[in-house]
Amino acid sequence: RDRLLLKQLARNNELLNKIHNLSILGLTNRYWHHKKLPHLVESYLWISQFKEEIYKSTNIPCFGIDYQMYESIPKITFMDFQDSENINSITLQTLLVTRWQYQEHIFTDGSVINNETAFAVYHDNDKVSMKFRLPSKASIYTAELVAIKEAIKYCQKYELNRYFVIFTDSKSVTQAIQNVNPSTKTSHLITEIINMYNELRSLNKNLEIVWIKGHAGITQNVHVDKLAKEATLIGDPIPEFK
Structure with a gap:
């Protein structure tokens, strides 16, 4: 009910x-x-x-964007990880300077502490940190999705490069974006992410979303996790969620 x-x-x-x-x-x-x-x-x-x-709309979320846009989603990559944190860290740091050497590296993470929900976005290349709070009792899933939204918004405004990689440790969010389908139930946040990605493409910018394992010894992930926890106390409110 x-x-x-x-x-x-x-x-x-x-x-x-x-x-x-x-x-x-x-x-x-x-x-x-x-x-x-x-x-x-x-x-x-x-x-x-x-x-x-509560998000309010007179339309089902999947009808909020052009049907053809569902055929254009970000490239999704799931990394393989070992039990050793040292190996995981070395592997990713190596990939950052080889496979993704020309991209901007952006890490996101969400956090829920004592019913306070927040997230952080960290641009590793420029050492830029952003911390945001969501309404109390918002889910961690929502936090992870909104974190990716804010990261894409940051990419849209960034003028020094047009190649970006967003790293997230939320496999459920990454899979939801990868498997988005207008014939199934779709969160309005995922719809907005697809919309924003296509806007990014219209600016001649390229984006890849990469899943990395959380708490696996990856320096940048540890850092953005700390920022997200701090954001539950001192993060800036998101205007659309006020």
Whole structure:
């Protein structure tokens, strides 16, 4: 029932007005003082506290972009890792100066601490760090997705190079982007990432997204992980999530 109401909140359906009025009766009518409220009313009262943080749209996310854009997604790479942190670190550092020597290296990570959610973006070449906070109780999955969004936004504005690699340790996010399909349920954040990637291409810029294993001894990943944790306390709020 919670998922049903979340969908209705996202669509601003008229059904919400009826449930809202029913919830007022449940809170004010003496009849309900000693009775259990209907399940939908209980769900509505619980979800309403997050009402301003719910993404709202009258369209299904997959219809938010041109159908043909689904055929153009970033190149996705999944790296192989060993049990040895030293080997993992040496392998990636070697690839950064060989395979990706001409690209800008951007690392992202999300963090949730005590229900506070945040993420960080770290541009390794220029040693630029960005820390952002999301609404409390946002999921780590959301944080990882928004981190990639912000990284792409950074790439769009960056003028000193047109080749970029974004490194993330979220395999679920990387797989979701790789397997995006208009015929399946798609997060609006993934839709926005595909949109932004195509805007990046229109600027004649190139992007690859690489999955790296978290907590595997990779210096830059350790650094951005630390930044993301700090962001839960001192990160800048994202305007679209205020």
